[in-house]
Amino acid sequence: MTMHLKRLTNIISSISGKSSILDSHSSLRQKSILSFTTRHDFSTSSADTTRHIASDVEERGDREYLKCHKGGGMFHKSASIDPTASIDFGAVVHSGSFVGGNVHVGSGTVVGPNVTIGQSTKIGYNVALANCTIGDSCVIHHGVCIGQDGFGFFMDENGAVVKKPQALKAHIGNNVEIGANSCIDRGSWRDTAIGDHSKIDNLVQIGHNVVIGKCCMLCGQVGIAGSVTMGDYVTLGGRVGVRDHVTIVSKVRLAAASCVTKDITKPGDYGGFPAVPIREWRRQVASRSQTLK
Template identity: 50%
Template sequence: IDGRLLMRLVHPTAYVHPSARLAPGVRIGAGAYVGARVLLETGVVVGARVKIGERTSVGPNTTLLNCEVGKRCVLHAGVSVGADGFGFYVHEGRMHKKAQLLRVILGNCVEVGAGSCIDRGSWRDTRVGDSSKLDNMVQIGHNALVGHNCMLCAHAALAGSASLGDDCVMGGKSAVADHVSIVGGVRLAARCGVTTSITTPGDYGGMPAQPIGKWRRQVAIIRRLGSKNLDRKVGGDSSDDAQQSRVLRGVFCAFVLGVLSATAAVVRHT
């Protein structure tokens, strides 16, 4: 084993509290601050000027850059906090990168699941409020704001500059579009897609998102329509469909008889 992989590389200008525990392979950059009773597991990278509050636990191979982490937080394995946001623009037919110069601020008692990513801000800091919980593989875009006591389930995604109020829940694979605001007290069903701002607390589902009751009714109607089509293919016409078919046949027969009568009249006159 390469001995360099087992070394703890701490920059001389960084501060590490004597009670903090650093596993082998930890790297701490210039001007960083590691508080009391912090645990940094193997392979953690703490970038320059990053601040980690007391009693925070950081899992293996997590990277912390351009960020401030509050007290009593839990960051699981493979988390990325403070990497550049996804910001580009087209000029003269070429793609150019927008500057990503700000930070990520995590409040106290925040938990971030394995493999989740929280990007640094470009025009405002990206923030996650106190006691919010992120499941595995959650994406928080640059400049996004997450309120206090929020829960984001696996694969949820908050696009750049979106905001989520306090006490909100995002179901699995739900997503919020960029620059969209959601008031506090909103719960999004799994796979829900929010494309416009939500100003009324409550439960929402579907794509685009709508009040949960309306969405459920629409789903029920679609299922019934699908069931009717299936019955027609498998078992023949239902009673309603049979009646409709008889009416259409009657209209067609009347039309044909009318054409024949008109033709006969023309023949007689000639």
Template identity: 60%
Template sequence: VKTETGADVDDGQEFLKWKNGGGHLHKSACIDPTVVIEIGAIVHPKSVLGANVHVGSGTAIGPCVKIGQFTKIGYNAALSNCTVGDSCVIHNGVCIGQDGFGFFVDEDGNMVKKPQIGHNVVIGKSCMLCGQVGIAGSVIIGDYVVLGGRVAVRDHVSIISKVRLAANSCVTKDIREPGDYGGFPAVPIHVWRRQIAIQCRSSKKRKS
């Protein structure tokens, strides 16, 4: 038996085999006909996938997840408790909306860490999150924000659009002005550099 969307289903079956790619989806999911769900991927109940979304093999889309059009999701990713916008790229092994860091295995067999994004996080368009970034729950990030490697953002913090954070920075309070920031806690980049210079001079004086 075929559904109106073209998925193959046996009578009484909860999950259907999707026509494009061979993956499976719950019969209550809303899937655009152009979506590709690769073999081994699964889309859970009441999720919504827009036009031209591509879901890689082994990826799990949790219940009630919404994914915007033209978004590409790699293999072995896991998405839950989230809404993903249009034209996003989610790399292999990424975990969104759940405990634990995602990872993938590179060509040399090394396990490479991916960012961790907590619950109720909102991320604007054209943002870049580098390796081992950690974002706690209920954070709001504007558009065109860049988080360098191992940047940490505490819960319930807002970051305005067009902010760049240096690697290993920690955001402990709202950032309300665009610009470059660094340090722990994160401050404007020129302040952070001045702090580093003062520390270096103090260290040299103590040694002398």
């Protein structure tokens, strides 16, 4: 009997000890949670946190770039931004640039120093603009690059490949549309220029010093080498190639995959490699077909 009483006493003591340990753990856990929530105030929203960070930046005097009130993007304090312009979060406008009324600049876009963007122009995501002017009411789609150096090199007396200076600009007229991932190089001996109301498809390459007239249409994957001059109302079908220093008069249309190797001096339709008047090209194709039979 005495042995049973001792065993019962030991069990009760053991249970009491475990209970005190659990109470201790519970108390410690509550204190930890209280400490964590005190240090991390979850009642503050992410927007408030962003404002606090911006406030800290202002307090440090870091005011070289300012936040656009429409869109949340950044612009240099020396840039001129119309109050109606919108610069999306993640976009940046650098020093000396001008952004006109009702312009929209998409996220990820970089507007370099001293770039001019005319009113009502819409710029997509991840566009790079440098050394250029953009006219009014243009549409520039995602990934377009305008104003970068052209492809100009020469071989010096030591056999080294040396870069030619590319110091001029690219000018885009009014009501121009430029498709995604197209590239327009700035000039080296004259400014690159795209005329009013011209339309450029995706993945088009326009080399340095190229001058394109008004109301031209360039379809996808067109490649125009440097120093080409094109008149007005010229249409280039998909994958047309134009060699450097060629002149194409106004009102010329080129069939897809044609290649211009010399000046085109008369309006009309052309095709083939090298490009010839369309009827001649068709005769060539028909003759070749007969020969292969």
